Amino acid sequence: MYLWVEPVRLILIFLLGWSGNAFAEKVFIEVKAGERVQDWCKRLAAQDILTCGSVLYLARTENYPAHSFVPGLRDLPTQSKNPFAGNRFEGLLSPGVFAFTDLDLKKPVPDAAGAFEERDLANARKVIKRLLAISAARLEHLPAGKGLQLREQIILASMVEKEAVSNVDHDKVAAVFYNRIARDDKLGSCPTVEYALGFHRPFLLYRDLESVSSSPYNLYARTGLPPTPICFFSDAALAAVKKPRADNSIYFFVFDWTTGKLRFENISDYAKHRENADRAKENYRLKYGDIRQLFPGKFYEQ
Numbered sequence: 001m002y003l004w005v006e007p008v009r010l011i012l013i014f015l016l017g018w019s020g021n022a023f024a025e026k027v028f029i030e031v032k033a034g035e036r037v038q039d040w041c042k043r044l045a046a047q048d049i050l051t052c053g054s055v056l057y058l059a060r061t062e063n064y065p066a067h068s069f070v071p072g073l074r075d076l077p078t079q080s081k082n083p084f085a086g087n088r089f090e091g092l093l094s095p096g097v098f099a100f101t102d103l104d105l106k107k108p109v110p111d112a113a114g115a116f117e118e119r120d121l122a123n124a125r126k127v128i129k130r131l132l133a134i135s136a137a138r139l140e141h142l143p144a145g146k147g148l149q150l151r152e153q154i155i156l157a158s159m160v161e162k163e164a165v166s167n168v169d170h171d172k173v174a175a176v177f178y179n180r181i182a183r184d185d186k187l188g189s190c191p192t193v194e195y196a197l198g199f200h201r202p203f204l205l206y207r208d209l210e211s212v213s214s215s216p217y218n219l220y221a222r223t224g225l226p227p228t229p230i231c232f233f234s235d236a237a238l239a240a241v242k243k244p245r246a247d248n249s250i251y252f253f254v255f256d257w258t259t260g261k262l263r264f265e266n267i268s269d270y271a272k273h274r275e276n277a278d279r280a281k282e283n284y285r286l287k288y289g290d291i292r293q294l295f296p297g298k299f300y301e302q
Contacts, residue, residue: 027103029127033095033234034161036195040093040232048105054117054124059089062125064132091158091229093131094138102126138238145242146178153241158229161237162191170236174244185250187219195230202284 027049031040037059041052103123142150156177163173180187194200196217197208212218217226 025105027100027105028097029100030097031093031095031131031232033232033237035232036230037090049103050124050127051120054120055089055128057121058124058128089128090231091154091233092135093232094135095232095234098131098134100127100130146244147181152225155225155229157233157237157241158231159189159191160240161233162231163189164237170240171243171245172247172249174240175247176249178244179248179250183250184223186221186223187225189219192217192219192226192230202288203281
């Protein structure tokens with residue numbers, strides 16, 4: 001009996017393996033809230049799953065008509081400071097961990113011309129199409145609300161995600177933005193400027209603002225929303241955009257890195273807002289040093 005079973009099992013293993021995907025490696029791909037496209041694809045490149053080049057190629061050359069929330073190529077702004085700015089996939093992939101069994105991660109034949117690029121692009125296309133399809137269920141039927149259409153809500157949710165640094169107070173951050181929109185004020189968002197710059201400081205400098213003075217992402221210089229989302233965003237950020245807290249705050253200082261708190265002030269308290277800002281900067285200097293530095297590993301860079 002033993003002599004009969006074993007050969008049959010070996011034959012079945014050979015046939016299943018030869019058939020293609022029966023023993024395909026399961027690959028888990030994570031999308032993190034708050035990430036930019038370059039953060040995401042660099043992480044996947046480090047895992048030898050796909051490259052940033054393949055993701056950006058798809059953003060430049062392919063259309064996704066099944067997903068109405070993906071803007072067309074003509075809608076994408078150019079931004080010389082940050083080669084990733086305007087990428088259509090920012091904010092359009094839902095956070096989570098997703099399993100793939102159809103990616104080809106085998107090493108291509110060394111002398112096969114373009115084999116790696118072709119395989120990498122095919123993998124990226126499978127990943128992007130599936131993740132966009134998942135996002136469609138989350139976003140496509142989002143009703144217009146608070147005067148914002150679907151695409152505008154997606155953009156605002158990405159801003160709320162980046163402003164709510166400690167992953168709390170999403171609804172209060174959304175309230176500030178809605179209150180500013182109602183007053184036709186500039187939204188004054190540091191994360192949108194950082195998106196244009198391609199790097200993040202604990203506190204932006206005047207020279208940072210000047211270097212992207214004409215960028216559509218510089219919301220200190222222009223009113224309205226930026227042209228695209230700036231990061232992937234959580235369900236909490238999306239819920240806050242749909243239902244912001246009811247208050248009259250129009251000021252918040254981005255973050256006090258030493259206390260982990262975001263402070264909010266109402267319409268009449270600009271002086272208090274400036275006091276909070278100065279205190280947060282001084283706290284940072286005392287604990288970490290020069291606020292002008294970029295800190296590798298602590299804040300993202302190009």
